Amino acid sequence: MSNKFYLTTTLPYVNALPHIGHTSEFIKADVITRYKRSVLGKENVWFNVGTDEHGLKNYQKARDLGKEPREYVDELAAGWKEFCELYRINYDTFYRTSASYHVKPAQEFWKRSVAKGDVYKKEYKGWYCVGCEEFKTEKEIIESDEKGENGKCAIHKKDLVWTEEENYFFRLSKYRDELLKWIEENPDVLKPAKAKTELVNWLSEMEDISISRSKENLGWGIDVPGDDTQVMYVWFDALTNYVNVLGFGQEFPPKEAFKNEEDWRLKTQNSKLEDWWPGVQIFGVDNLRFQCAIWQGILLTADLPQTKKLLRNGFILASDGTKMSKTVGNTVSPFDQEEKYGAEAVRFYLVAGIPTYSDSPYKEDDLVNIYNSHLANNFGNLLNRVIHLANTKEVKLNDEDLVENDFKEKILGYESRLKGLYEEYDLQEAANLVNELATFGNEYITENEPWAKDKTNEEIELTLNNLSYLLKTVIELYAPIIPDSCERAAKMLEKREKGVLFEKKEVGK
C-alpha cells in the first residue's frame, strides 16, 4: 500500500485577488499537509494549488482591460503566488490551467470519454448569459420585449446573447446510479456528514452537461480533439488538473508546476500516478456539485478511482453572520488582515477560532482574543516561565531521560489524541487540544512551584524538565498551524533564550 498523501485545493477562478474564504481553504490545506509531512516525510506528501484561467469571463475581463488574456492571467497567477508566500502556504505544485502542460492531459480525458461513448453532440439555440456561462430558459430571463427578445439574465441583470451553436455534451447522467451507490457505501468520504443529503440530491438530479463552446465565441480554452471549431468548457478542463499534475495523460508530471527541479525529482522519482491518486480534496460550500458530482463523473469516464476524502470547508461569513459580498461592502481582505495582525495570527484564528466545517462569522475581536489567550498568555508565557526559571535556578532542561514516567505517559496520551484529530482533519479540535495541553503545563507549574524557596534543586530540575518535554510536544503539534512561531519557540527552548514569543495584539492594530 502506498504511504503517499496527496491533497489539492480547488483551483480558484482567477478573475480577482484572493478573499478570506480562499485564505481559509488554503490555510487548512496547508495545515493538513504540514502535519502529514511531519509524519510521512516530505517526499511522501504532495500539496497542489493553482489557478483556473480559461473561460469567457477571464477572456472578456482581459479585453475590457485592454490586455491579452495571456498577459492578464499571468499577472493574476503571480498575485496568487504572492498571496501563498504571504500566508506561508507551502505548496508543492502551483498548477495553471492555461499552461502548455495542461493541454495534452486535458485532451486525454476528452479522448477517453469519447472512447467510452460518453460524449455526444447536440444543437443549442437560445439566450446565453456570459456571467453564468449558460443558456437561459424562459423562466430565467427578465425584462424581455413582446417578442421575448433582448431580455436580461435574472441573475446577472446583463444583456443576453442569442446564440446558436452545436456543443458537445458529457453523459454525466450515465454515472448517476454508480455515484449514488458510491456515496451510500462510503459515507465517510464526505466531511462533514451533514452535507450528504445535499450531495445525494445533486446526484439524483444530475443531468448531462455541456462541455464545449464554439471557438468563434471563445478562443480562450483548450481545443476539442478532432474538432477545431470547439474549445472545452472551462469546468471540464479545469477539474482534470487534480490528476494531470500527478502525471495523468503524459509521461511525467509537469516540471514547470513545481517550485524547482529538485522538488520535482523528489516527488516524482520512484512514484506513479497510482501512488498519489486517489487523494484528498478541500473545497468550499458552493463547490459541492462540481467536486463531488461532476468531477467524480469525469473520473469514472476516465477509469480513475473516486476521490478518497472530500473536505467541504465552511463559509467565512461577515461579522454579522451574513454572507460576505463586495456589493454590500462587508468583505474582509486577507491582505488587510495580514497587515494588521500578521499571517500567523490570521492562520491561528481561522484554524483554532472558527469551526472547521461549518459556516461562521469572522470577527477581529475573536481573532485578537484567541491569539492573546491561547498563544501569548498560555503557550508563550509558559515557555518564558520555564526558560526563565531554569536559567535562574541553573538546572538542566530538555533532558528526556529526566522526565518522570507518569508525566511522560500523560503527554503521550495527549499526543496520540492529537494525532488522531489531525488524521481525521478535525483541525479546530486539534488546535484546542494543544491549548489544553499548554493549560495543563500552567496548572502543573503552579502546583509544583519551582520558584518556592523550600524546593530542592533536584525537585526544580524534575519539574522544569517535565515541562520542557511538554513544551516540545506543544511546539510540535502547533507547528502545522503556526510554523514560524514554532520554529522560533523550538530555538528558544533549545538555547534557553528568554523572549516574548507572541506579542499581544489589539483590535485594529
Place this chain on the structure above:
RNA sequence: CGCGGGAUAGAGCAGUGGUAGCUCGUCAGGCUCAUAACCUGAAGGUCGUUGGUUCGAAUCCAACUCCCGCAACCA
C-alpha cells in the same frame, strides 16, 4: 407547501434519550517564576415556540416562527 443548513449562557460553538458542556468575555479570590501573565472559584441557559412519544427529550415525531445559503463578486 422548491431544496438544504441552522436556532443551546454576552459572543462563537460541542452535545442525536439518562444529572446541560467547551473556548472567549465578565466578576471574586489566590499566587508572584512569567508577556498586568498564571491558578482557583463564581455568576450567566425554562437548549426558537407549541403539542406528542417515553419512566425520562436539547436529543425522537408533528406543526409553527425566525435566520442563513442554494443568485452576482465567490471557497
